[in-house]
Amino acid sequence: MTLRTQQAIPPFIYDVQIPAEDQLYLRLKGHLSAQSIGLLWNEVLERVQQEQKPLIIIDARDVSYCDGAGIGLLTEINRQQHLKGQHCNVINLKEDFQKLLDVFLEDPAFSPAPRPKERVNIFEGVGESFYFFIEHIYQQIVFLGELSVHFLRALRDPLRYFRWTDVWRVVEEGGVQALFIILMINFLMGLIMAFQAAIPMRQFGADIFVANLVALSILRVLGPLMTAIVLAGRTGSAFAAEIGTMKVNEEINALKTMGLNPLKFLVTNRILGMIILAPVLTIFADFAGLLGGAVVVRSFGYPLITYVNQILGAVHLNDFLGGFIKSFVFGFIIASIGCYRGLETGSGASAVGQSTTRAVVSSLILIILAEGAFSIVYYFLGI
Template structure:
């Protein structure tokens, strides 16, 4: 036996037959003037639970987001009451939009995502670390091949870019290197004077400042300055090119991004870092001299003579070797992070930050390794 019931309000739009609720979508369904509301459908379902809802759309004329909003709310109502939602008679556009809206879950405001288990987090960190190591080794391999092409005259980069980068890494960095190096020498002299004055040996402040600055501290401070100044600039510039798809364009033209972008920066820093290190050594010694002569009342000639006796040629070579290694590490860190940059503006900032951190960590680790090697070799 067939049960047919027509709801009077609104007329002829809602009809219940057997186990199916029929909704007739007629006329214009526009936002702000819908012929039917969800509340009226709920009233029609009061005390009744049909098995499905179907639509009659032969009289439907124009519709916009108002119809879609109504259908989304109605589908949620059907899901809550376990009523089958039959959208077969809906317009194709409305059906596709409804499927798209149902495919993307709503974000629950005020509710944080559940934290992953400890083992899962550890595994994710381990996989990320392994991927980072693989990417770094792959990058080092490409740089090695690029250096081979450079030695054979097949590397492709603009000489004008090399000179411009050398100027940026060298002459443009002199003011900040001067300031930091002089202050470091001044601080060493102050610290040494506090201890040596207890034994009446203030004159050895000159030896302390000279050997510390020339052998390692001048190179370390120069490397840290260049990591924060030049390494970040390399990462930001190459990262911006990655965002603008300029690196993809180079690869499309058959030009190796390693040759064109990375190689000139490595050459520039390897050449300029030893020169900056020598300049930093001089400024550090002058900073210590200012403290010794003007605050400890040491004789200028005696201070310079003690500095000469304390520093040997091997100390200069060790400092220059430190600086050359630091130049390679800073250039590699900045270029690697720039090439790994994502495709957004925030990714450029992240790449610059990561380049600075990576460069400084590499400098400290390299200093420890070189110091141990020098100790083993007795130099």
């Protein structure tokens, strides 16, 4: 077939004559190729349709070349005539091209398979979406239920139940290797926040209270939240991709037919690893955020000890613990969503990509929702 990039293609032209009342004579000339007939395809078909003649004679004596697209035009004219109970004859086509045409003319009604009928009923569409939504919620509840059973069983003999090499691998890959990026992001968060807060506070001579703002924000909210966001994008997505790829490669089926529960072997170890590493990373994140604030306060001319004393005066243990407890929940959310999305992966390489995206988006949404829930609970508890 001739490609668009190729040059100097002889043009395709056509000529229509009406030699008799019931006949249409269509003479084709030049190059019948994908490149040359595109502009005239619809025009030729419309012209043939307009005339409504019982017999169309297509004279191809001047056709110098004919590829699949050219055959497509000839068969389409033939098909349209056939559907109306009328006739079409192609004459004088070169022998090589005629052989190709004959293959398709054996079934004159041949046409591409119609697209599957799309549902247009809006109520049906809404109902179906709602059904899938409920089904999805149900599956998540089942997943959480099974997970709870596994963790309860694990309590009996955690040393034997968990595969500790897998747990420590998660801690190392998700924790140690993510440490630098988490330190950097939280350091910059503390720094940026301190700078932004310093501008209005300076007007009231309250520069030093930047320390209070940074410490409370970092310890209560931003430290655990930023850590969770990095973990969701980095480790949660990796869980979904790993498990999704295993599913596509039939490794999950292999586990099942060995009698090994995928939840126990692939999910519980990852969740435990994440529950261990998220709080530890959060402590590092808190420290980095406070350090970022310290750099700004120090640049205002305050000694470091003043910054530290200001923080110690403003922050209580509950503020730290409030953020610390959140990090366990965030760790659980990220790992369980990542694994769940991995396990529900369909077939094909694109399904792994979809699962990974869903894992990150779902984790972020749930983390923010959990953050909101914590804020409300802490407010009523007076923390």
